[in-house]
Amino acid sequence: MPRWLIPAFLLVVMLTSIPAALIYRARADTQRTPRINLIPDMDYQPKYLPQTKNALFADGRAMRPQTPGTVARGQLQEDDHLYRGRTGDDWATAIPETALSGVGTWEALVARGQDRYEIYCTPCHGQSGNGQGMIAQRGTLLMDRGLAIWTPPSSLHTDLVRGRAAGHLFNTITNGIRNMPAYGSQLKVADRWAVVAYIRALQRSQRAELEDVPEDVRGTLR
Numbered sequence: 001m002p003r004w005l006i007p008a009f010l011l012v013v014m015l016t017s018i019p020a021a022l023i024y025r026a027r028a029d030t031q032r033t034p035r036i037n038l039i040p041d042m043d044y045q046p047k048y049l050p051q052t053k054n055a056l057f058a059d060g061r062a063m064r065p066q067t068p069g070t071v072a073r074g075q076l077q078e079d080d081h082l083y084r085g086r087t088g089d090d091w092a093t094a095i096p097e098t099a100l101s102g103v104g105t106w107e108a109l110v111a112r113g114q115d116r117y118e119i120y121c122t123p124c125h126g127q128s129g130n131g132q133g134m135i136a137q138r139g140t141l142l143m144d145r146g147l148a149i150w151t152p153p154s155s156l157h158t159d160l161v162r163g164r165a166a167g168h169l170f171n172t173i174t175n176g177i178r179n180m181p182a183y184g185s186q187l188k189v190a191d192r193w194a195v196v197a198y199i200r201a202l203q204r205s206q207r208a209e210l211e212d213v214p215e216d217v218r219g220t221l222r
């Protein structure tokens, strides 16, 4: 074996540790220069990002304020009944036909309402609307132990809520009421009306009269 082989071997071993040392240092270090971007994709684009400057305008803002008196396309929302649950100066008592435009039939609207209700309302108001959802049960438990102050969700079957106009229920969902949060940002307009329709179905299910039962099966009731 030639004598130079041993130092050469040691040198190679030392050199191979350099990349590892560099990587280790890069992980611990901070850097002022931007990282090396091998595949820039669309990372750098000639455009204005939110809250940035634009010298073109006198106030220097790249984000332009809306022109007063203008309405964005599709956002006029002048139908008071559909968008706010109001007819004239009062709460609308009926669900507007325009709420049907997406689903087609009243039956489909109620089905959609059940779907949304079970996602957004059951945690507090319960499957049947009796105000005993899982969160309500937990809240009551914590309150009994003196660990929380808690406003229980309303039962939807009290005379008060049964007597609420459809538009009032719609508004409760849109804007919340007293201690209940608003769901307008989570539920689209038509979906809010669908939930109102489903609340009416729930209310009827808890106070059904004999006349609600088809005649041929009335005899089987006790």
Ligand code: HEC
Residues within 6 Å of the ligand: 117, 120, 121, 122, 123, 124, 125, 135, 151, 152, 153, 154, 156, 160, 161, 164, 169, 172, 173, 177, 178, 179, 180, 181, 183, 195, 199
């Ligand atoms: C985070 C829990 C919570 C969720 C979720 C919730 N509610 Fe409520 N809701 C409440 C509470 C609490 C009250 C009673 C508020 C009070 O009395 O201060 C209430 C009250 C109500 C009332 C009675 C209002 C009145 O006229 O007095 C209605 C109707 C109602 N909720 C409908 C809904 C519907 C529909 C949904 C689903 C879109 C929903 N809530 C989701 C907590 C909730």
